[in-house]
Amino acid sequence: MDIAIGEPDTNYTRLEQLLNEAVSADVKPDVIVFPEMWNTGYALTEIHDLADKDGARTKAFLTDFAQRHHVNIIGGSIADKRGDQVLNTVYAFDRQGREIAEYSKIHLFRLMDEEKFLQSGDQLGRFELEGVPAGAMICYDIRFPELARKLALDGARILFVPAEWPHPRLHHWRTLLMARAIENQMYVVSCNRVGTSGTTNFFGHSMVIDPWGEVLVEGDEGEAILRATIDLSEVVRVRGKIPVFEDRRPHLY
Numbered sequence: 001m002d003i004a005i006g007e008p009d010t011n012y013t014r015l016e017q018l019l020n021e022a023v024s025a026d027v028k029p030d031v032i033v034f035p036e037m038w039n040t041g042y043a044l045t046e047i048h049d050l051a052d053k054d055g056a057r058t059k060a061f062l063t064d065f066a067q068r069h070h071v072n073i074i075g076g077s078i079a080d081k082r083g084d085q086v087l088n089t090v091y092a093f094d095r096q097g098r099e100i101a102e103y104s105k106i107h108l109f110r111l112m113d114e115e116k117f118l119q120s121g122d123q124l125g126r127f128e129l130e131g132v133p134a135g136a137m138i139c140y141d142i143r144f145p146e147l148a149r150k151l152a153l154d155g156a157r158i159l160f161v162p163a164e165w166p167h168p169r170l171h172h173w174r175t176l177l178m179a180r181a182i183e184n185q186m187y188v189v190s191c192n193r194v195g196t197s198g199t200t201n202f203f204g205h206s207m208v209i210d211p212w213g214e215v216l217v218e219g220d221e222g223e224a225i226l227r228a229t230i231d232l233s234e235v236v237r238v239r240g241k242i243p244v245f246e247d248r249r250p251h252l253y
């Protein structure tokens with residue numbers, strides 16, 4: 001998805017069009033994921049005015065969509081205003097429209113001035129999606145392997161990663177996502193923004209990666225709905241083949 005910076009109304013409208021397109025396909029999705037800060041983009045100097053107060057508008061919109069279309073939603077992330085602070089938060093909903101997770105980005109990205117305008121979260125994004133243990137991390141978080149490892153040790157089999165990650169760091173994005181999948185032997189489902197804001201170009205390349213590190217689907221630099229099928233028995237198979245979790249020696253490191 002492209003994001004109109006500082007224009008929440010435009011972004012809600014565009015997202016709704018894309019969601020409608022996603023659920024009208026012949027094969028219905030079980031879970032839908034979209035990018036980071038999709039409501040406002042990085043309109044950081046105005047973020048206190050633009051952010052969604054307590055995520056209320058977003059929660060109402062996504063709950064309703066999830067319920068009407070009987071689909072699970074990992075709702076990208078939004079600028080979410082709590083009191084006088086703004087956080088970068090993922091909300092997730094199940095098919096009944098119940099909120100099943102809330103995760104606010106722990107690591108704020110200084111290269112894009114996040115720490116000057118946003119408050120970091122202080123809880124992990126571990127949740128259950130229809131009984132499947134899963135985790136959420138946001139964009140820059142993937143540079144912190146210990147966070148993904150902690151989620152994996154807590155049982156996560158799928159890691160969801162909404163992002164707004166720009167050029168010139170495409171090779172970092174691809175390499176880090178593949179590494180998180182391979183080292184934790186889990187699925188990684190990432191969704192990155194496309195388009196340009198000011199002089200920053202976001203390259204997309206959303207990917208679904210399996211626990212062996214194979215890329216099941218990868219976007220290019222344009223808006224698109226990408227689809228992949230996940231077979232959770234692959235997590236068990238890969239973990240059985242190379243028993244990384246049994247072979248860890250955490251007392252040495």
Ligand SMILES: NC(=O)CCC(=O)C(=O)O
Pocket residue numbers: 036109112138139140141143163164165166169172
């Ligand atoms: N929105 C972000 O967290 C961007 C992270 C990024 O670009 C990076 O290189 O890390």
